[in-house]
Amino acid sequence: MFDDDLVRDSVERADAFQRALVATLCLNRAAVLAATDRADREVAGLCRLTDDSLEYCRARAVGAPPRIGPELLATRFRDILGPDDLPFEEPDGVAAWYIDVVSIADYVVRTWNEPDAGDSRCFDVLVACYSLAGMLQDDPRTPSSWELAELETARQISDLRAVDGLAEPIGPDRLGALLAASQPLREAYARRFQDVLGEREVEP
Numbered sequence: 001m002f003d004d005d006l007v008r009d010s011v012e013r014a015d016a017f018q019r020a021l022v023a024t025l026c027l028n029r030a031a032v033l034a035a036t037d038r039a040d041r042e043v044a045g046l047c048r049l050t051d052d053s054l055e056y057c058r059a060r061a062v063g064a065p066p067r068i069g070p071e072l073l074a075t076r077f078r079d080i081l082g083p084d085d086l087p088f089e090e091p092d093g094v095a096a097w098y099i100d101v102v103s104i105a106d107y108v109v110r111t112w113n114e115p116d117a118g119d120s121r122c123f124d125v126l127v128a129c130y131s132l133a134g135m136l137q138d139d140p141r142t143p144s145s146w147e148l149a150e151l152e153t154a155r156q157i158s159d160l161r162a163v164d165g166l167a168e169p170i171g172p173d174r175l176g177a178l179l180a181a182s183q184p185l186r187e188a189y190a191r192r193f194q195d196v197l198g199e200r201e202v203e204p
Contacts, residue, residue, distance in 0.1 A: 002130045002153050010160040011123050016115035017168040019122035021178070022159045023111040024057040026129040029155070029182050030104050032190045033097055033132075038197060042095040046102060049076050053105040060112050063169030070113045077106040094197065097135075104128050126156050133189070142195045146188060155185050 011019060033039075034050040052068050059066040080102050082088050090096050104125060111121040133152035137144060162178060 016118045018163040019118045020112045023108040023125040027108040029186045043098045
């Protein structure tokens with residue numbers, strides 16, 4: 001289960017760069033849900049926005065100039081999610097999963113660009129990814145024995161420990177190693193989401 005106090009304390013002890021790095025690792029896992037043929041049919045522009053967000057975060061992590069600036073990303077997020085100051089009505093069905101991924105990507109990019117609020121942004125990302133894993137795990141139409149929510153929160157704690165002491169920027173090899181540690185869980189999300197999508201494809 002998600003240990004609110006442990007996670008919050010770990011996030012608060014991390015510095016702004018470390019928090020943004022952990023948030024990026026979360027997005028790398030969640031983004032696999034957008035890597036489907038159906039994603040752009042449900043939410044126009046989703047795949048490219050998710051890919052561009054990850055590319056931006058990875059560039060920031062290794063100290064490289066991002067190909068796309070944060071202002072353009074912010075505009076594209078608002079095009080899908082609506083203005084910050086207005087309530088967003090989440091769509092029904094599969095599109096809701098994709099909107100969750102966009103929302104997570106938005107928060108992750110903000111974690112990089114709003115360092116003074118990075119602790120709350122990072123915590124929001126961790127909670128959102130835990131919730132997403134729980135929804136995947138508990139989808140009522142496709143029973144599963146996978147404990148994805150528990151695996152996600154364990155991965156988050158491991159990530160927070162792994163970035164402890166890292167200074168900005170890190171080398172590409174170090175970033176690659178951090179991303180590789182998430183790969184088994186990322187692949188589990190992909191397989192589980194295909195099960196969920198498959199059930200909905202056969203609905204009358």
